[in-house]
Amino acid sequence: AAQTVLKKAVELAPDSWIPGGKPDPLIHHRHGHVGKPVSRIDGPLKVQGKATFAAEFTLEGMAYAAVAFGTVPKGRIATLDTTRAEAAPGVILVMTYRNAPRMHPMPLFLTGEKAAGGDNLPIMQDDRIHWNGQPIAVVLAETQEQADHAKSLIRVTYEVETATTAFAEAKAQGTEPGLFMGHPLEVEIGDAEAALAKAAVKVDVGYRTPRHNHNAIEPHAATLAWDGDNLMIHDASQAVGHTAWSLAKVFGINERQVHVTSPYVGGGFGSKTLWQHQVLAAAASKLAGRPVRIALSREGVYRMVGGRTLTEQRVAIGAKADGRFEAIIHTGTVAMTRHNALPEPFILPARSAYAAESFKLDVEVAYLDMLANTFMRAPGEAVGTFGLECAVDELAVALGMDPVELRILNEPDKDPTEGTPFSARHIVEAWRAGAERFGWANRNPTPGAVRDGEWLVGMGCATATYPYYRMPGGAARITLTQDGRARVEIAAHEMGMGTATAQTQVTAERLGLELDQVTFAYGDSWQPGVVLAGGSQQTAAIGAAVIAAQHALVTELLKLAGNDSPLAGLKADEVGGFAGGLAKLDDLSRHESYASILARVQRHEVVVEASAPLPLETQHWSMHSYGAMFCEVRVNTITGETRVSRFLGSFDCGRILNAKTAASQLRGGIIMGLGLALMEETQFDERKGRIMNPSLAEYHVPVHLDVPAIEVIWTDIPDPHTPMGARGIGEIGITGTGAAVANAIYNATGKRIRDLPITLDKLM
Ligand code: MOS
Numbered sequence: 001a002a003q004t005v006l007k008k009a010v011e012l013a014p015d016s017w018i019p020g021g022k023p024d025p026l027i028h029h030r031h032g033h034v035g036k037p038v039s040r041i042d043g044p045l046k047v048q049g050k051a052t053f054a055a056e057f058t059l060e061g062m063a064y065a066a067v068a069f070g071t072v073p074k075g076r077i078a079t080l081d082t083t084r085a086e087a088a089p090g091v092i093l094v095m096t097y098r099n100a101p102r103m104h105p106m107p108l109f110l111t112g113e114k115a116a117g118g119d120n121l122p123i124m125q126d127d128r129i130h131w132n133g134q135p136i137a138v139v140l141a142e143t144q145e146q147a148d149h150a151k152s153l154i155r156v157t158y159e160v161e162t163a164t165t166a167f168a169e170a171k172a173q174g175t176e177p178g179l180f181m182g183h184p185l186e187v188e189i190g191d192a193e194a195a196l197a198k199a200a201v202k203v204d205v206g207y208r209t210p211r212h213n214h215n216a217i218e219p220h221a222a223t224l225a226w227d228g229d230n231l232m233i234h235d236a237s238q239a240v241g242h243t244a245w246s247l248a249k250v251f252g253i254n255e256r257q258v259h260v261t262s263p264y265v266g267g268g269f270g271s272k273t274l275w276q277h278q279v280l281a282a283a284a285s286k287l288a289g290r291p292v293r294i295a296l297s298r299e300g301v302y303r304m305v306g307g308r309t310l311t312e313q314r315v316a317i318g319a320k321a322d323g324r325f326e327a328i329i330h331t332g333t334v335a336m337t338r339h340n341a342l343p344e345p346f347i348l349p350a351r352s353a354y355a356a357e358s359f360k361l362d363v364e365v366a367y368l369d370m371l372a373n374t375f376m377r378a379p380g381e382a383v384g385t386f387g388l389e390c391a392v393d394e395l396a397v398a399l400g401m402d403p404v405e406l407r408i409l410n411e412p413d414k415d416p417t418e419g420t421p422f423s424a425r426h427i428v429e430a431w432r433a434g435a436e437r438f439g440w441a442n443r444n445p446t447p448g449a450v451r452d453g454e455w456l457v458g459m460g461c462a463t464a465t466y467p468y469y470r471m472p473g474g475a476a477r478i479t480l481t482q483d484g485r486a487r488v489e490i491a492a493h494e495m496g497m498g499t500a501t502a503q504t505q506v507t508a509e510r511l512g513l514e515l516d517q518v519t520f521a522y523g524d525s526w527q528p529g530v531v532l533a534g535g536s537q538q539t540a541a542i543g544a545a546v547i548a549a550q551h552a553l554v555t556e557l558l559k560l561a562g563n564d565s566p567l568a569g570l571k572a573d574e575v576g577g578f579a580g581g582l583a584k585l586d587d588l589s590r591h592e593s594y595a596s597i598l599a600r601v602q603r604h605e606v607v608v609e610a611s612a613p614l615p616l617e618t619q620h621w622s623m624h625s626y627g628a629m630f631c632e633v634r635v636n637t638i639t640g641e642t643r644v645s646r647f648l649g650s651f652d653c654g655r656i657l658n659a660k661t662a663a664s665q666l667r668g669g670i671i672m673g674l675g676l677a678l679m680e681e682t683q684f685d686e687r688k689g690r691i692m693n694p695s696l697a698e699y700h701v702p703v704h705l706d707v708p709a710i711e712v713i714w715t716d717i718p719d720p721h722t723p724m725g726a727r728g729i730g731e732i733g734i735t736g737t738g739a740a741v742a743n744a745i746y747n748a749t750g751k752r753i754r755d756l757p758i759t760l761d762k763l764m
Pocket of ligand 1: 238268269270271375376377378379533534535536731
């Protein structure tokens with residue numbers, strides 16, 4: 001009979017990853033699964049159309065939803081006429097603030113361990129309008145086309161109130177210090193302004209980055225149904241556990257009454273959390289007594305799902321004549337709403353990228369009436385490294401130094417603002433290897449000196465960096481069966497990045513099994529753990545949980561093995577998974593297979609469940625992933641257009657778990673960074689607070705012809721203070737990329753563009 005052994009979190013020494021204070025044996029892996037370029041196990045399903053995404057579940061009696069969006073930034077609904085919509089063919093109901101069920105606001109993301117809401121405004125509870133694009137009605141109909149048509153028949157008028165929709169006006173009304181996860185985005189060490197004033201060489205410049213919107217290949221969608229007070233929702237989510245808990249709060253029910261599944265996600269990047277569409281669909285479903293599918297249009301994503309806010313940054317660096325930094329100042333202002341918890345924390349990279357004697361870092365917030373901001377790949381670092389790393393390049397020019405050498409010269413020996421040691425930092429190796437591979441030595445440092453016909457050619461570089469996080473809440477269940485197979489369950493997510501594949505490798509390695517003997521099951525809020533696929537931390541969170549569960553499994557199996565086993569008398573921390581069973585770590589001849597252990601005690605299976613230890617490692621160490629980015633551009637002297645001709649990312653992200661999926665993750669981040677550098681810009685009408693380009697026709701992202709061959713290399717040096725020796729790779733690729741492109745453009749043309757995106761008009 002199956003037996004679940006529930007364990008408390010295993011207490012680990014802060015510098016070790018198995019109980020007993022030893023390094024994680026996976027750092028010295030035996031079976032060769034870890035690091036292999038294994039192709040994605042979900043790949044064949046996806047190319048055959050057999051992977052069911054959120055908007056592809058079909059439920060009996062399902063109705064289709066369409067959302068009508070408001071068109072003023074602030075005020076109240078004066079008149080709202082839904083009669084023609086209600087009479088339209090196929091319409092089941094029209095939900096507005098007049099008939100929507102009573103609901104609580106969404107728990108605002110970052111305000112609690114399981115809060116997932118993009119904003120905490122009332123959802124269709126009154127006639128108030130808070131942003132231009134806010135949902136004002138939901139139509140349910142028998143087909144999507146009928147719902148969309150009926151939506152067009154709704155007539156609304158507003159009593160408009162004065163709104164703050166211009167950034168300059170918002171700043172003039174006064175800014176407030178930005179808070180990130182409860183902490184002020186402020187660092188002050190020494191007197192940086194005084195040090196800057198006295199510095200032998202300095203730069204002091206301003207940079208701007210625009211608003212960005214989310215454009216995951218799969219627009220946000222959900223298919224859901226109520227069964228009494230129980231809600232089943234097939235979502236596109238990077239936070240199934242958080243979403244279940246948060247939806248339960250909205251509807252005043254128990255967390256276990258909400259069942260969220262999300263087996264496949266067509267990209268998240270920070271946007272696939274809880275927004276009003278899931279709530280509205282669930283409310284309409286309750287009202288209609290029918291299952292509902294809601295699939296946002298591309299425009300719908302722009303109206304309802306937040307993006308990255310704009311930033312205005314000042315970066316000042318003061319240096320001695322030899323190039324050593326004395327002062328780093330990185331300050332500025334971002335736009336935010338009052339119903340939101342994410343200022344773009346662009347100062348994060350400056351906290352630990354370089355040694356300096358004094359620091360002044362500060363993010364200020366100006367409040368606008370607009371859609372809430374949210375996480376978008378490397379929130380903070382993606383645009384913060386643009387300012388910081390362009391400024392370092394500008395300083396290198398002022399010093400007459402090579403920008404690679406300037407960075408290496410200012411390499412800190414411990415965290416310069418926290419004072420903690422680095423867990424593992426091999427960024428100098430990354431710089432050296434990248435420079436060698438890219439042919440940096442061939443760069444002509446004189447701007448505008450290299451010409452190829454009508455093209456100017458230049459090279460630039462920048463530091464990439466992203467913190468290592470591991471959020472609490474990781475837990476895993478392992479079911480081991482007598483046929484020697486293991487099933488691991490954890491409420492984690494596969495958004496296309498290779499989680500399922502890499503975690504199958506990790507689990508197989510740890511248990512000593514073949515890849516086809518392991519099933520990694522994920523994407524279901526009823527599974528153990530509350531794991532966010534965000535902050536580039538999911539792999540570490542899963543890894544820590546799997547380590548804890550495997551320890552519980554070993555403990556249980558040793559008990560079952562008894563005195564007749566070659567393992568008799570051994571303790572759990574002396575034993576590891578090896579060749580289909582357990583073996584003594586320093587004497588592999590003392591081995592017994594799982595099948596043999598279970599057969600002797602006539603057990604069909606063993607089930608264990610355990611929680612990951614608290615993430616104490618980040619209290620002891622300064623932990624980050626690192627990279628050195630190299631870019632070659634060609635800028636057309638007649639049209640001003642920029643073509644990225646070569647790009648290389650040289651990374652130091654600890655152990656690489658799967659060489660193929662990791663390269664794709666890092667390359668994908670770089671591609672998104674090319675968009676940030678050259679194309680992406682939300683056009684926000686400052687008079688009306690409305691996004692003007694809510695489509696891929698007018699909001700440009702890189703397409704194949706914009707993307708050169710991108711080479712990705714890495715140090716593969718395990719970090720001894722993380723589970724499996726790995727650090728995050730999901731977000732770092734977008735960091736540094738914007739600056740590497742801008743710095744290459746400067747080298748090509750002599751033009752310093754400090755305002756993203758670097759469109760052709762700025763180079764004419
Ligand atoms: Mo990432 S922006 O934390 O999904």
